[in-house]
Amino acid sequence: MDKRGKILFIIAFLVILFIAIWFIVFLGTNTKGVITIDSYPKGADVYVDGVLRGTTPLTISGLELGMYGIEVKKEGYETEIYERKLDKNNLKQLIIANLSHMTFTLEVTSYPTEAEVYVDGVKKGFTPIKLEDVLYGKHFIEVRKENFTTWSKEINVEEYKILQIDAELLAKYCTIDIVSDPEGANVYLNNEEQGVTPIKIEKLDPGKYKLSIEKDGYVLYEEEIETIKGETTNRKITLKKADTFVTINSVPVGANLHIDNVLVGTTPYTAIDVEPGIYEVRIEKDGYLPFSTTVEVEKGKEISLLFPLLKLPENNP
The missing domain is CATH 2.60.40.10 (Immunoglobulins)
Structure with a gap:
């Protein structure tokens, strides 16, 4: 090979080497990766290295090769955390997050006990009661017992692991x-x-x-x-014992009773604490012969009188 041929060969070799180096360097530094994230339920927030990138389902392309920390968050659900590495052999990563509900324990006591406990309108049992795996969020609690006013409260749980409620019931009557x-x-x-x-x-x-x-x-x-x-x-x-106690009755009952010419009622008749003295008593009933007498009332003595009335003959036409 002459001198000119050697020069051309060297030039061609260098060009090929340059192209190869450029290809390796350019492609190596500009290779991008893709991470696709989905969740159940959907609509969860996706954070990549602490930065919110969107909500599921989400595909993030144009990522530099390297390690990424990924968080999938949704209100009322446990946060799922992942680490994924993008390299030449793994330019695509897929994450499917099956989110678990966040739950807490609800303990309900009451005074008096044995009251019915309702959560969101559903009866759960009687106090005292411990309810586990209650979902985070808003709930309406009612405590009911016969003859007592219903105790109620709306709760919104976002952080408790155990929530204790003590309901003091007020009697209706x-x-x-x-x-x-x-x-x-x-x-x-x-x-x-x-x-x-x-x-x-x-x-x-x-x-x-x-x-x-x-x-x-x-x-x-x-x-x-x-x-x-x-x-x-x-x-x-x-009770104070009566100084005087007078009972007046008749046969038959229901006769009008006059004492000192004043109508005081019908038989049987009872009076207490009557002033001592002598009283004129008259008993009248239709169809019977009126009866009159005097009664002496003495302090500290009980008097019980019964007067049988004589029936008048009936008039025959």
């Missing part, structure tokens, strides 16, 4: 508890008979009531009491 000395006295509320002492009157609406307690031989006890929702009103009454 009120109670009156009455004892008397002596026992066995008749009890009336607003003139309606309730029973005899000792007695507990429950499920009363809050408000004012006229309380009356009576027992033969004792002075009538009367009081206006005011009850409060959810509370028990207690009364311990010592």
Whole structure:
């Protein structure tokens, strides 16, 4: 090979070498990668090296070769974290994030206990109760018990692992508890008979009531009491023994009774604490012969009178 040929060969070799070096360097420094991210459920935020790049499904192209930290986040779900490396042998990476719900434990107690617990309208059981794997987010809690007002609260859980709720229930009604000395006295509320002492009157609406307690031989006890929702009103009454006690009855009953010419009622008739003295008593009933007498009332003595009435003959036409 002559000198000119050698020069041409060397020049051609250098050109080829330059092209090869350029090709290696240019392609090596300009090779890009692609990362595709999807999730279930979709719509999750995607962070690459701490920078928000979009929401799933997402394809990020034109990435330099190297290591990347990827976070997939969605409200109410656990964050998924990945590391992916792009190199000449792995220019494409695929990530599918199956997101798990974030949950917490809900513990509900109440006073009184054995109250029904509802979460978002669904009955879960009775207090005290521990509910696990409750989803993060908003929930409506109700605690119900018969004869008590419903306790309710809306919660929005974003960070608790255990949330404790203590519901204090207020009674809808009120109670009156009455004892008397002596026992066995008749009890009336607003003139309606309730029973005899000792007695507990429950499920009363809050408000004012006229309380009356009576027992033969004792002075009538009367009081206006005011009850409060959810509370028990207690009364311990010592009855005062009547100084005088007068009972007047007739056969048949239902006769008009006049005392000192004043109509006081019909038989049977009872009066207590009557002033001592002499009284004129007259008993009248249609179809019967009227009866009149005098009665002496003495302090500290009981008087019980029974008057059989004589039936008048019927007039025959």
